[in-house]
Amino acid sequence: MRINRRDLLKTAGATTAALAMPGIIGRALAADKIQVGALYSQTGGLSVVEKLLSTAVELAVDEINAAGGVLGKQVEVVVEDGASDPKTFSEKARKLILKDKIPTVFGCHTSASRKAVLPVFERRNAMLYYQTHYEGFECSRNVLYTGAVPNQQLGNLVPWMVNTLGKKKVFIVGSNYVYPREMAKVTKKLLNDNGAEWVADEYLELGHSEWAAMVKKIKDSGCDAVLSNVVGDSIIAFYREFGNQGLSHDEIPICATVTSEIEIAAMGPEFAAGSYTSFPYFMSLDRPENKSFIENFRKKVNDPRIVTYHSLEAAYFQVFIWKQAVEQAGSLEVDAVREVLGGQSYNAPGGPVTIDGDNLHCALTPRIGQWQADGQSKIVDEYSENIKPLPYSAYGETADDLFCTPKGLLKEKL
Amino acid sequence: MVEVLFIGLSLSSILLLIALGLAITYGAMGVINMAHGDMVMIGAYVTVMSKIWLGLDFYFAIPLAFIVTALIGLLIERIVIRRLYGRLLDTLLATWGISILLQQAVRLELGLSFFGLHIEGLGPGLQKVDVPEFLRGTISFGDTELNGYRMFIILVTIALTFVTWFLLYRTAFGVQVRAIIRNPEMAAASGIDVKRVNSLTFAFGSGLAGVAGVMMSGFKTVFPDMGATLVVDGFMVVVAGGVGSIYGTILSSGLLGEINALVALASNDIIARAVVFAVVILVIILKPKGLFSFKER
Numbered sequence: 001m002r003i004n005r006r007d008l009l010k011t012a013g014a015t016t017a018a019l020a021m022p023g024i025i026g027r028a029l030a031a032d033k034i035q036v037g038a039l040y041s042q043t044g045g046l047s048v049v050e051k052l053l054s055t056a057v058e059l060a061v062d063e064i065n066a067a068g069g070v071l072g073k074q075v076e077v078v079v080e081d082g083a084s085d086p087k088t089f090s091e092k093a094r095k096l097i098l099k100d101k102i103p104t105v106f107g108c109h110t111s112a113s114r115k116a117v118l119p120v121f122e123r124r125n126a127m128l129y130y131q132t133h134y135e136g137f138e139c140s141r142n143v144l145y146t147g148a149v150p151n152q153q154l155g156n157l158v159p160w161m162v163n164t165l166g167k168k169k170v171f172i173v174g175s176n177y178v179y180p181r182e183m184a185k186v187t188k189k190l191l192n193d194n195g196a197e198w199v200a201d202e203y204l205e206l207g208h209s210e211w212a213a214m215v216k217k218i219k220d221s222g223c224d225a226v227l228s229n230v231v232g233d234s235i236i237a238f239y240r241e242f243g244n245q246g247l248s249h250d251e252i253p254i255c256a257t258v259t260s261e262i263e264i265a266a267m268g269p270e271f272a273a274g275s276y277t278s279f280p281y282f283m284s285l286d287r288p289e290n291k292s293f294i295e296n297f298r299k300k301v302n303d304p305r306i307v308t309y310h311s312l313e314a315a316y317f318q319v320f321i322w323k324q325a326v327e328q329a330g331s332l333e334v335d336a337v338r339e340v341l342g343g344q345s346y347n348a349p350g351g352p353v354t355i356d357g358d359n360l361h362c363a364l365t366p367r368i369g370q371w372q373a374d375g376q377s378k379i380v381d382e383y384s385e386n387i388k389p390l391p392y393s394a395y396g397e398t399a400d401d402l403f404c405t406p407k408g409l410l411k412e413k414l
Numbered sequence: 415m416v417e418v419l420f421i422g423l424s425l426s427s428i429l430l431l432i433a434l435g436l437a438i439t440y441g442a443m444g445v446i447n448m449a450h451g452d453m454v455m456i457g458a459y460v461t462v463m464s465k466i467w468l469g470l471d472f473y474f475a476i477p478l479a480f481i482v483t484a485l486i487g488l489l490i491e492r493i494v495i496r497r498l499y500g501r502l503l504d505t506l507l508a509t510w511g512i513s514i515l516l517q518q519a520v521r522l523e524l525g526l527s528f529f530g531l532h533i534e535g536l537g538p539g540l541q542k543v544d545v546p547e548f549l550r551g552t553i554s555f556g557d558t559e560l561n562g563y564r565m566f567i568i569l570v571t572i573a574l575t576f577v578t579w580f581l582l583y584r585t586a587f588g589v590q591v592r593a594i595i596r597n598p599e600m601a602a603a604s605g606i607d608v609k610r611v612n613s614l615t616f617a618f619g620s621g622l623a624g625v626a627g628v629m630m631s632g633f634k635t636v637f638p639d640m641g642a643t644l645v646v647d648g649f650m651v652v653v654a655g656g657v658g659s660i661y662g663t664i665l666s667s668g669l670l671g672e673i674n675a676l677v678a679l680a681s682n683d684i685i686a687r688a689v690v691f692a693v694v695i696l697v698i699i700l701k702p703k704g705l706f707s708f709k710e711r
Contacts, residue, residue, distance in 0.1 A: 045639045047521075048538050176684060204683050207643065209634045210428075212421040212564070213678030213686070233540060233635035240633050244561045246552035266540035266635060302532055 039107030044084025060319035135182035139404035174229035249274030281350035361389030426671025435622035441658035451641025457627020487620025656704025
């Protein structure tokens with residue numbers, strides 16, 4: 001085929017028009033709708049977890065629409081794929097905010113992807129709703145953090161290990177990146193404060209699944225408990241190796257901050273039975289709100305055996321927090337919504353939650369669950385009320401001495 | 415000390431399990447098979463599916479996975495690789511593409527998830543494999559405790575290695591394969607049906623990967639991406655051992671596994687991984703053809 005200039009121009013013109021069409025149609029239809037973004041990995045290694053988070057957001061939007069929408073309008077979710085790659089996350093965030101002009105985005109799971117999109121949200125003054133428990137050390141007015149921070153996971157777990165379980169020598173183990181390393185920092189501080197010690201602080205590459213040497217080290221270290229900040233699919237290989245080398249959670253329990261229902265189901269509950277995890281939400285919480293959440297989520301994904309877990313619950317309830325704030329502000333405008341986000345309370349599946357006006361994190365109830373043979377947890381320790389989130393607790397932040405304030409981070413305190 | 419060596423031996427056996435199939439497809443056929451890791455993944459999924467759908471025990475998954483992955487391997491060879499012999503870099507790209515296709519097929523449940531259908535055992539999530547009761551926990555020998563499942567893997571690896579050795583060095587088929595390794599044109603000139611032997615060799619290599627997958631599924635996570643890291647380890651072993659040499663592959667997996675275990679226990683796993691790569695680089699610099707390689711005449 002010979003291509004001449006006229007043909008080329010014609011084809012190019014037609015292609016451009018064809019490509020532009022869906023955009024034009026999409027926008028016209030969306031005129032009387034409120035659009036929100038859902039930015040999670042739909043493909044790639046992290047899609048295992050993130051796709052479910054995206055579905056939880058969609059479930060919440062479905063329910064909101066069925067009950068009449070927000071400000072009388074139906075809500076439409078624009079799903080974008082971060083493809084398990086921080087750079088793609090940043091591009092897609094730009095697309096949602098600049099091209100689609102959507103100021104509200106639910107999204108991100110790993111700290112790496114959140115850090116990648118953060119500058120976009122801050123420069124363009126958009127709002128990211130982030131549901132995953134994370135390491136803290138962040139104070140942005142453009143993110144609403146609905147997951148737990150270290151003081152809500154370790155602040156109860158470490159003293160409980162020392163005082164209730166009577167553990168004195170703790171082996172800290174994690175995946176080799178920022179979250180486990182920051183969590184280890186908090187753990188060491190708490191162990192010192194409570195008169196216990198740490199015998200080792202070891203890391204394994206992210207995604208590594210050969211645990212023979214590490215578990216042997218744990219065995220030989222003389223520790224009486226393990227604190228695990230291991231993430232992702234490594235968790236499964238870790239618990240299995242732990243059992244396979246003859247270690248028992250009765251003598252040396254693994255106390256974890258990441259291991260959730262989803263990993264327990266994948267490893268086989270018998271390998272985790274007797275170990276502990278600290279989370280504000282467990283699937284086993286016996287509340288009518290939780291029952292209907294589990295049932296609706298299973299219906300939504302068409303899988304009657306799928307489990308729910310902390311980040312999933314937070315991904316779900318943060319949409320309702322957004323709805324309440326928008327309706328109270330009477331507008332979608334980011335500054336107006338942020339103004340009223342602080343103090344929003346919602347009766348989430350795991351219990352009532354409140355957004356902290358100081359740092360836009362979420363006040364949650366710390367709970368410790370012991371894993372049972374059926375893959376569910378038994379709550380063995382629970383605070384009577386929500387505690388204030390302190391993203392800088394590793395650096396000495398307390399409820400009376402805040403580092404992260406409505407004016408931003410007080411850098412001189414670090 | 416026995417336990418340390420045992421861990422090393424266990425790491426070696428896992429490396430060998432993955433590398434064995436590669437040693438054949440890469441060594442014998444000159445195909446850089448990036449989809450080899452995904453054959454391991456499919457082997458693992460066969461274990462998951464045969465339990466869910468056929469109610470079969472773990473052991474039965476071993477022959478089943480061999481058959482399934484060997485057939486898939488045969489199909490891949492017939493459709494794609496047959497057309498690419500002698501084009502090393504093209505096989506790399508083509509098999510990489512196949513690898514992505516296989517992963518997506520599992521993730522999208524063979525495409526049925528587009529229609530809202532769900533196949534139990536497939537999909538993007540993590541899958542679970544139950545290991546037989548008596549392989550869990552440890553078996554004591556005097557005052558050393560060794561893990562049952564890892565011992566089982568070592569035994570299976572020895573058996574597979576023996577089968578592979580027997581096939582290559584004690585059968586008429588093996589003579590043909592080795593002739594093709596040395597010089598494909600001369601082999602063809604001597605009346606060997608190179609195409610047919612190559613298909614069967616590729617199928618056998620894929621089948622070995624499938625069995626490796628069954629073994630991996632018992633203590634690693636089963637999910638669509640699981641093969642990606644394994645294939646790197648496999649190539650590392652084959653290249654360091656010497657392309658086309660089974661003895662080299664056995665030796666280098668033993669060496670790298672033990673080094674990994676010793677360094678990991680003396681310092682930590684991250685340094686161990688670095689040391690292993692350093693050793694491989696050193697081997698390639700000092701002996702570019704690998705530890706064991708036959709001499710061209």
